Amino acid sequence: MLGSTYGTFTPDPRRARAVACGNLPSATVHGRAAAAGDLDVSGRPLHADVPDLDRFFRPETVAVVGASDAEGRPNSGVTRQLAAWAARVGARLYPVHPTRPAVLGVPCVRSVAELPEPVDVAAVLVGDPLPVVEELAAAKARFAVVFASGFAETGAAGAAAQDRLAAAVRGTGLRLLGPNTNLNAFQEFRADLQGPAIALLTQSGHQGRPLYALQELGIRLSHWAPTGNEADLETADFLAYFAEQPEVGCVAAYVEGLKDGRAFLLAADRAARRGVPVVAVKVGRTETGARTAASHTGKLTGADTVVDAAMRQYGVIRVDGLDELQDTAALLARARPPRADGVAVHCISGGTGAHFADLAAAAGLRLPRLSEAKQAELHQWIPHDLNVSNPVDNGGHPVGDGRGRKIIDALLADPEIGVLVCPVTGPFPPLSDKLVRDLVAAAEDTDKLVCVIWGSPVGTEDAYRTTLLGSSRVATFRTFANCVTAVRAYLAHHRFTASYRSPFDEAPRTPSPSFRKAQALLRPGHQLSEHAAKQLLRAYGIRVPREQLVTSAAAAVRAAGQVGYPVVMKASGARIAHKTDLGLVKIGLTSASQVRDAYRDLTDIARYEDVDLDGVLVCQMVERGVEMVVGVSQDPLFGPTVTVGLGGVLVEVLHDVSVRVPPFGEDQARAMLDELRGRPLLDGVRGAPPGDLDALVEVVLRVQRMALELGGALAELEINPLVVLGQGVAALDALVRCA
Numbered sequence: 001m002l003g004s005t006y007g008t009f010t011p012d013p014r015r016a017r018a019v020a021c022g023n024l025p026s027a028t029v030h031g032r033a034a035a036a037g038d039l040d041v042s043g044r045p046l047h048a049d050v051p052d053l054d055r056f057f058r059p060e061t062v063a064v065v066g067a068s069d070a071e072g073r074p075n076s077g078v079t080r081q082l083a084a085w086a087a088r089v090g091a092r093l094y095p096v097h098p099t100r101p102a103v104l105g106v107p108c109v110r111s112v113a114e115l116p117e118p119v120d121v122a123a124v125l126v127g128d129p130l131p132v133v134e135e136l137a138a139a140k141a142r143f144a145v146v147f148a149s150g151f152a153e154t155g156a157a158g159a160a161a162q163d164r165l166a167a168a169v170r171g172t173g174l175r176l177l178g179p180n181t182n183l184n185a186f187q188e189f190r191a192d193l194q195g196p197a198i199a200l201l202t203q204s205g206h207q208g209r210p211l212y213a214l215q216e217l218g219i220r221l222s223h224w225a226p227t228g229n230e231a232d233l234e235t236a237d238f239l240a241y242f243a244e245q246p247e248v249g250c251v252a253a254y255v256e257g258l259k260d261g262r263a264f265l266l267a268a269d270r271a272a273r274r275g276v277p278v279v280a281v282k283v284g285r286t287e288t289g290a291r292t293a294a295s296h297t298g299k300l301t302g303a304d305t306v307v308d309a310a311m312r313q314y315g316v317i318r319v320d321g322l323d324e325l326q327d328t329a330a331l332l333a334r335a336r337p338p339r340a341d342g343v344a345v346h347c348i349s350g351g352t353g354a355h356f357a358d359l360a361a362a363a364g365l366r367l368p369r370l371s372e373a374k375q376a377e378l379h380q381w382i383p384h385d386l387n388v389s390n391p392v393d394n395g396g397h398p399v400g401d402g403r404g405r406k407i408i409d410a411l412l413a414d415p416e417i418g419v420l421v422c423p424v425t426g427p428f429p430p431l432s433d434k435l436v437r438d439l440v441a442a443a444e445d446t447d448k449l450v451c452v453i454w455g456s457p458v459g460t461e462d463a464y465r466t467t468l469l470g471s472s473r474v475a476t477f478r479t480f481a482n483c484v485t486a487v488r489a490y491l492a493h494h495r496f497t498a499s500y501r502s503p504f505d506e507a508p509r510t511p512s513p514s515f516r517k518a519q520a521l522l523r524p525g526h527q528l529s530e531h532a533a534k535q536l537l538r539a540y541g542i543r544v545p546r547e548q549l550v551t552s553a554a555a556a557v558r559a560a561g562q563v564g565y566p567v568v569m570k571a572s573g574a575r576i577a578h579k580t581d582l583g584l585v586k587i588g589l590t591s592a593s594q595v596r597d598a599y600r601d602l603t604d605i606a607r608y609e610d611v612d613l614d615g616v617l618v619c620q621m622v623e624r625g626v627e628m629v630v631g632v633s634q635d636p637l638f639g640p641t642v643t644v645g646l647g648g649v650l651v652e653v654l655h656d657v658s659v660r661v662p663p664f665g666e667d668q669a670r671a672m673l674d675e676l677r678g679r680p681l682l683d684g685v686r687g688a689p690p691g692d693l694d695a696l697v698e699v700v701l702r703v704q705r706m707a708l709e710l711g712g713a714l715a716e717l718e719i720n721p722l723v724v725l726g727q728g729v730a731a732l733d734a735l736v737r738c739a
Contacts, residue, residue: 040507040663042711044639047504048266050240051175051233056143057185057223059120062086063141065112065132066125067095067103075125078147078183079103082123085186094119112139121145129179130164137172144169145185146178152229153180166231181228184208189222190215195472196249196333197222199242201235207254207281210322211329217469217476219330222247236263239278243271249333252325253280261310261638265661268314269504275497277332279317279489281325282307306635309659313668315496317489327482328489331475335449337494340418342368343487344411345391347423348431353391356423356453356480363484365491367391368416381407397435404434408442412450419487423453423480427461436463443473449490451475453483499667507663508708514540515709522713522738529572529614530579533734537719540702544731545620553599557592559618566590568619569598570733571605573612579733580649582609588621622730626681626691627721629657630699632707634715634739640707644669644700646678647721654678662704669700682724691724699729715739 040046064082068075079095083104086093095103098110109115112122112135121143124132129146136144151162162179169176177185182205197220202208205226215221222245225238235255242251251271258264271278282304311318317332319325343365347353357367370378370390378388381403386393392411398404411420422439424432436452443450452474454464459478468476477483517539521532528536534544548559549572560567571584579585583605586598599616606613629647632640638661645657658672673679673693684690699722707714716737723730 039509040504040708041509041511042639042708044262045266046507046509048236048240048263048270050244050270051237053238053241055120056175056177058089059086059091059143061094061117061119061121062091063094063096063109063112063115063119063122064103064125065096065122065136067097067108068100068125069103078123078125081183082186085188088188091120112136112141115139118142123147130161130168133165133168133174133176137169137174141174144174144176145181146176146228146231147181147183148178149180151179151231162229162231169232176232177225178228179231181205181226184212184224184226187212187224189224190220193218193220195220197247198329198333199223199225199238199245199248199251200253201225201227201238201242201251202254203227203230203235203256204254207322210326211252214326214330217330218472219333230259234259234263236260236267239264240267240270243267243274243276248276250329251276251278252329253278254322254325255280255282258307258637261635261661265310265314265638266504268311268316269502272315272497272500273502277317277329277489277493278315279319279325279329279332280311281320281322282311282318303635303637306638306641306659306661309641310638310661313660313664315493315500317493319485319489323479324482324485327477328486331449331451331486331490332493334472335475335490336447338418338491339448340416341491341495342366342414342416343419343421344370344414344417345421345423346394346408346411347391348394348396348428348435349425350387350391350393352423352425353387353393356421356484357391359480359484360421360487363488365484365488370414374410374414377410378407397431397438399430399434405438405442408438409445412442412446412448417448419449419451419491421451421453421483421487423455423483425453425455427456427458427463429463433463433467436467440467440471440474443471449475449487451477451483451487453477453480455479501665501667503663503665503668506665508705511709512540512705514705518706518710522710524713524738526738527574528736528738529574530570530576530733530735531572531614531617532574533717533736534731536706536717536736537731537734540706542699542702542719542731543728544734545622547617547619549615549617550599551615553596556595556599556616556618560589560592560595563618563620566621567595568617568621569595569602570617570619571602571611571613572615572617573606574614576611582611584611619732622723622732623725625723625725625729626688628696628724628729629718629720630703630722631718631720632703632714632716634712635661640711640714642700642704642707644672644696645676646681651720660704662708664704666697666701669697669704672700673697689726692727692729693724695727695729696722696724699731712739 038046064079066075067079070076083093093106094115095106095108097108100108102108118140122136122141123145126132129148133144150158152159184205199222200208200211227235242248319328345353345356367390375388382388382394386395439450439452518536521536531549537544546563550556550559567589569586570579589595589598602616627648629645629651631643635641641659641661643657643659646654656677658675660668682691718735719731721732723732
């Protein structure tokens with residue numbers, strides 16, 4: 001576990017206000033000053049700071065501090081590996097040791113201070129790395145790698161020691177990898193493999209081993225960054241760097257925790273802009289902590305929900321297992337963009353085709369029915385009693401002639417087909433051997449994706465080891481599930497990048513006119529009454545019903561006449577979270593006597609429940625519509641998040657919500673609605689008219705603006721219910737908690 005990598009977002013209302021008012025001209029991004037134009041309205045950066053890691057991966061000079069070649073010493077094996085790596089990249093090696101004259105035949109330097117030149121990479125092999133890191137910073141070294149453990153992963157004392165390491169390099173120009181890292185960055189990569197490569201990014205080095213082994217299957221790797229505890233260099237730094245390397249076809253990541261949510265999103269944005277796929281296993285799921293959430297949405301959006309949403313928002317493909325990570329990254333690194341999104345399934349067994357088709361369709365892949373003309377063409381070579389509509393059952397691949405290749409070519413020629421999948425559940429020579437040879441040959445002649453699932457548990461067959469793995473144009477899988485996962489990710493990635501527009505380009509940089517009105521309404525450390533919360537919504541142009549706050553029965557009657565019958569009456573007070581549960585809401589009141597009685601009932605219940613009131617709200621009664629919830633909560637990693645879902649009193653039971661991390665645009669706001677299970681309600685069901693989706697999307701965007709401008713000053717906001725009508729929306733209730 002990487003204890004320190006769970007970064008926290010600390011809301012600072014003073015900073016949020018100063019930035020929004022233009023009083024903070026600059027901030028820092030990874031230690032460098034950021035100009036005001038680089039910051040959004042909340043004072044956070046809008047561009048990734050991409051470190052120059054060229055000299056880390058291909059240094060000219062390497063120092064090994066604590067070098068050894070003594071037999072049986074742990075440092076000796078590490079020194080040998082570093083020396084071999086330095087030789088491979090053509091770097092000058094400087095072993096550093098206070099007493100040894102030489103290590104591995106190379107003269108030693110007695111101390112860091114005596115190094116004859118600033119070094120690009122210094123490997124620190126001592127138990128207490130802090131003094132050495134301080135010396136390296138003074139000596140103008142570029143990168144230090146600290147292997148020692150016993151830091152933040154061990155608890156508070158270790159975290160404090162790690163903080164001291166981070167402070168030692170801050171602002172010096174020295175960048176630190178680790179502590180608690182390993183030698184994976186200095187592995188030997190095969191130089192004989194061609195094509196786009198996978199860049200590997202892991203917080204736990206051992207978890208990258210399966211991907212490193214992909215080289216044995218002919219898949220190229222170009223870099224490996226084992227980030228360890230991330231005292232300085234972090235996942236986001238390497239992701240942003242890898243996204244700009246021309247040889248990188250895909251970034252594969254194993255992530256236990258993110259250090260800086262905004263930095264990660266900016267790095268993912270950089271990859272999305274360049275069309276570089278990122279596939280990640282994300283474990284070490286952070287706890288939501290002891291939230292004092294008064295709203296439903298605060299309870300519904302756990303930390304991993306936010307991480308998952310943020311990754312989807314920027315096109316990061318999240319998978320669960322290392323086997324999925326291998327297969328998906330390998331496919332995305334090497335496959336050309338799809339010509340179409342249709343998937344054709346070609347097999348020698350009807351049962352195999354049906355099985356795979358079920359899995360593919362359940363995953364959302366499109367298996368278009370082949371046209372009558374295409375089916376007639378296929379029946380030239382396939383008996384008429386076999387189904388060729390898709391899946392295509394050939395009954396057994398022809399061995400003695402060229403019919404098998406013609407079937408494959410005909411499927412690939414269909415303009416609706418972008419992916420051809422052929423599951424081979426087990427070897428059946430010579431049929432399976434000829435099938436595989438035909439598929440490989442066809443793949444060489446097409447720009448469409450050809451996938452083969454070799455289901456044999458043995459995996460020693462020549463058709464697999466030589467023919468399939470010898471082809472760089474066929475994507476080979478061992479399981480149906482991994483093939484489905486990878487193909488779905490491949491099509492989704494290209495759909496995403498084809499229409500991607502960075503939300504950071506359009507993020508607000510200056511406060512809106514609503515901001516100053518909102519400032520006057522906030523009460524730091526307090527929860528606002530419903531009346532005050534609705535005033536905040538009005539300040540941002542969100543419609544609320546007509547209402548008046550009254551403090552007597554007589555005033556309530558007058559207010560009802562002005563608002564217009566029928567009316568709703570509610571107790572209003574800063575400490576009231578869920579009025580319905582306490583009986584503090586009266587609806588459908590149609591006369592003065594009912595209003596007077598309701599006023600007495602509400603104030604009596606408030607006294608009995610020991611609830612302080614600032615008055616009673618007399619509200620316009622709004623027609624029925626679809627009840628939604630829109631909210632803001634603060635995530636410790638990403639800061640403010642926006643949630644939309646089905647609302648009303650059953651919001652926690654339904655748990656049907658979607659989350660985004662600002663900034664985002666209208667397309668993402670609409671995508672949030674499409675992710676809801678209850679989305680069809682907004683289109684009108686059982687005779688109900690469709691809801692005004694444009695108005696709902698507008699509210700989501702206005703709430704996002706509120707979240708950005710108010711920043712950490714707004715601890716929590718919930719509009720519930722937000723009634724979506726045939727025309728427009730209305731916020732019937734609101735809860736606001738200030739930081």
